[in-house]
Amino acid sequence: MYDTGKIVAGLAVFVVLATSPLWYNALSAASPEAPELQQPTNGSTECVEAKDYMRANHMDLLDTWRDTVVREDVRTYTSELSGKDFTMSLSDTCLDCHSKKEQFCDACHTYSAVDPYCWDCHVIPEEGQ
Amino acid sequence: MKSSRRRFLKFAGLSAVGVAGSTAVATRTRASEEHEPPVTEGKRLALVIDLRKFSKDDALLAKITAACHDAHNVPDFVDDPKNEVKWIWTEDFETAFHEQEFHYIREDLKGKATLLLCNHCDNPPCTRVCPTQATWKRASDGVVMMDWHRCIGCRYCVVACPYGSRSFNWKDPRKAPNLATINNTYPTRMRGVVEKCTFCDERLARGQQPACVEACDNGELVFGDLNDPGSEVRQLLSERLSIRRKPGLGTQPEVYYIVEDPRTLQETAPAAEVFEGEGGHA
Numbered sequence: 001m002y003d004t005g006k007i008v009a010g011l012a013v014f015v016v017l018a019t020s021p022l023w024y025n026a027l028s029a030a031s032p033e034a035p036e037l038q039q040p041t042n043g044s045t046e047c048v049e050a051k052d053y054m055r056a057n058h059m060d061l062l063d064t065w066r067d068t069v070v071r072e073d074v075r076t077y078t079s080e081l082s083g084k085d086f087t088m089s090l091s092d093t094c095l096d097c098h099s100k101k102e103q104f105c106d107a108c109h110t111y112s113a114v115d116p117y118c119w120d121c122h123v124i125p126e127e128g129q
Numbered sequence: 130m131k132s133s134r135r136r137f138l139k140f141a142g143l144s145a146v147g148v149a150g151s152t153a154v155a156t157r158t159r160a161s162e163e164h165e166p167p168v169t170e171g172k173r174l175a176l177v178i179d180l181r182k183f184s185k186d187d188a189l190l191a192k193i194t195a196a197c198h199d200a201h202n203v204p205d206f207v208d209d210p211k212n213e214v215k216w217i218w219t220e221d222f223e224t225a226f227h228e229q230e231f232h233y234i235r236e237d238l239k240g241k242a243t244l245l246l247c248n249h250c251d252n253p254p255c256t257r258v259c260p261t262q263a264t265w266k267r268a269s270d271g272v273v274m275m276d277w278h279r280c281i282g283c284r285y286c287v288v289a290c291p292y293g294s295r296s297f298n299w300k301d302p303r304k305a306p307n308l309a310t311i312n313n314t315y316p317t318r319m320r321g322v323v324e325k326c327t328f329c330d331e332r333l334a335r336g337q338q339p340a341c342v343e344a345c346d347n348g349e350l351v352f353g354d355l356n357d358p359g360s361e362v363r364q365l366l367s368e369r370l371s372i373r374r375k376p377g378l379g380t381q382p383e384v385y386y387i388v389e390d391p392r393t394l395q396e397t398a399p400a401a402e403v404f405e406g407e408g409g410h411a
Contacts, residue, residue: 066278070274070276070278071265071274071276073267073269073330073334075334091313091316117319120319121277121316121317121318121319122316123202123311123312123313123315123316123317124313125313
């Protein structure tokens with residue numbers, strides 16, 4: 001093989017560059033801590049569904065709530081966890097416990113770089129009147 | 130028999146007439162079916178506006194409009210007609226019913242401020258043109274609903290509505306001066322979304338009357354179920370002369386205007402007590 005040295009060196013540089021994001025993350029101490037979420041401020045101890053389910057599927061649940069309320073005019077949700085009834089409302093029911101959006105919704109959403117558009121229309125109670 | 134060109138042409142001609150005739154009959158039948166009043170499964174909510182009870186330029190009109198617009202965070206870009214958003218508004222009587230071509234109009238109706246809003250038609254043209262089903266007629270009570278999550282802002286419905294009941298948010302509604310303080314019991318809309326009156330579906334769900342009706346003390350607006358023969362709206366419509374906007378279009382609007390002479394209010398004093406509501410009319 002001609003120019004073995006150059007080729008191997010070039011390959012080495014390529015591999016290092018291509019994998020640099022992985023190295024960077026592994027070596028940098030600045031990898032952010034998992035966000036601390038605000039605990040319910042009104043003393044409530046249970047969510048509409050189990051904590052793990054909510055963590056993974058709250059977006060689907062909210063989508064279903066949205067369609068059920070607006071399109072089917074059904075406004076009460078019965079928890080599969082506790083059998084209790086909840087009013088399907090983002091501003092009223094969810095934010096009743098998780099009262100600070102920046103410390104609850106935004107904490108995770110910023111961490112995972114997602115940008116839901118709920119609040120373009122829906123009102124954060126404390127920001128209203 | 131020998132087949133000839135003459136015989137073939139006769140046969141073809143007869144067949145053509147037959148086919149055309151049967152298609153015409155079929156179309157006729159379908160058209161007449163469409164003219165049946167569409168039946169909703171449950172209620173048929175309607176609003177009756179008793180023009181007899183409004184004075185010519187009533188402060189109550191502003192109160193009603195404010196009640197609706199405050200309850201629903203309707204943006205008000207003052208003095209900017211291009212960006213106007215309205216759920217309920219007023220127009221001169223003659224303008225509101227321009228197709229009637231009034232000549233020598235009764236003095237009390239001339240230039241009378243008349244409340245206008247979404248007519249929640251039985252046969253709404255707006256829902257038919259929506260490409261995303263963001264607006265539809267609710268089968269349970271006939272309310273023409275909006276799903277602002279789903280509206281893509283194409284404005285077909287704005288064009289289709291013959292009553293001008295739909296407004297488009299050209300600007301971010303939250304930038305409107307009046308939404309500096311938002312009523313936090315109701316969402317706002319975002320830029321690029323069409324909005325209109327929904328007969329206060331959120332209040333109906335709680336068993337309340339629409340905000341405009343609640344703003345009235347003396348039964349100026351009466352709201353109820355037309356499918357219920359005993360309802361106030363049915364009673365009013367069967368006893369009084371009412372008109373609707375642009376009836377010739379076949380949209381079957383469900384907002385009715387009582388246009389009788391205000392002096393008829395005295396005639397029916399006992400009956401009037403019934404729809405005076407719990408307002409405690411002396």
